[in-house]
Amino acid sequence: MTDFQSALLNWYKANARDLPWRKADHIDPYAVWMSEVMLQQTTVGAVIPYYLRWMERFPTLESLAQASEEEVLVYWQGLGYYSRCRNLLTAVKMVQTQGWPQSVQEWLALPGVGDYTAGAVASIAQGIPAALVDGNVERVFARLTCNPKINSALKADAWRWAKENLYELDPGTWNQTLMELGATICTPKNPRCGVCPVSSHCRAFQNGVVADYPSPKPAKEWIEVFHQAWVFENAGKFGLVQAQPGEWWAGMWHSPRGAESDLVECFGNPERERVGTIKHVVTKHKITVEVYRVKSNHPALRWFNRNELDELAISSPGRKILTLVNPAAQPRLELE
DNA sequence: AAAGCGGGGTT
DNA sequence: AACCCAGCTTT
Known part of the structure; x- marks a missing residue:
């Protein structure tokens, strides 16, 4: 384990948020999958009430696979991006027929599961040594390394970095640690570098240019x-x-x-x-x-x-x- | 009100 | 690589 990895993992052990999908005493791949798909579109705070209602009504893969699309959509109502809910229902039925995916590649074959979600579920729910990059990891990476790129170029570099730095003995915890750092310390605005466990590893912090990373994207045209x-x-x-x-x-x-x-x-x-x-x-x-x-x-x-x-x-x-x-x-x- | 963030799918 | 999807939070 590198110094960088141990500093982050020790921090996470003491500071991880207590989230509903982290509560179970055994890891439930179904619960992790549901939480990850909901989190694709919004933040932890917004997802929690939906997640709790969802898991009460559809506590297992089987219960969801048997539900009508109309009823499932009612429980999704308000989360937005409804095609993802339909993809999820399709994918759940595929898993019920074919069994659980056993690799990143098999996760990617399901509709609505992209690189991020495949890495998240494989590592967090199944302990598969898979890396992941979400917006948090991308931002953390850009600052740690002063990477000036944006969009897909930044994402590609972040994936390379995430794979090189994966802690393979506990990939799920490691991945959640990186995302937790981005969500609570290495935030888009006003990052709390004073309490960051890896500021000594951060090029942007060492150079006093944290606010310059990630590089700004061109303004959107309305x-x-x-x-x-x-x-x-x-x-x-x-x-x-x-x-x-x-x-x-x-x-x-x-x-x-x-x-x-x-x-x-x-x-x-x-x-x-x-x-x-x-x-x-x-x-x-x-x-x-x-x-x-x-x-x-x-x-x-x-x-x-x-x-x-x-x-x-x-x-x-x-x-x-x-x-x-x-x-x-x-x-x-x-x-x- | 505006800016920023978000991940999968499609082409 | 760029755009679409038909949204939310932060400032």
């Missing part, structure tokens, strides 16, 4: 999108359409939305009342949606009872949640 959304209501029911493949939120039910001219073409020119504006930002899109209430029973829509919908709100004193999509799952859009 795309502004303007939509109208028509909330059809008739006799206490709400009329929705299903997003088609290739559209945003494909497969989900939502109020008709689009350019006003498109909506007029599809639904005529019904009497309608403007009820608010939604602003929503996702990836590089700034989406502004003008919301209208429409009293109509247009036959092209599928009609849902209020109790099939989640937190539908079409008027906006204060901040209300407008949820346009159901019954499976949908992003939440906040009224201004």
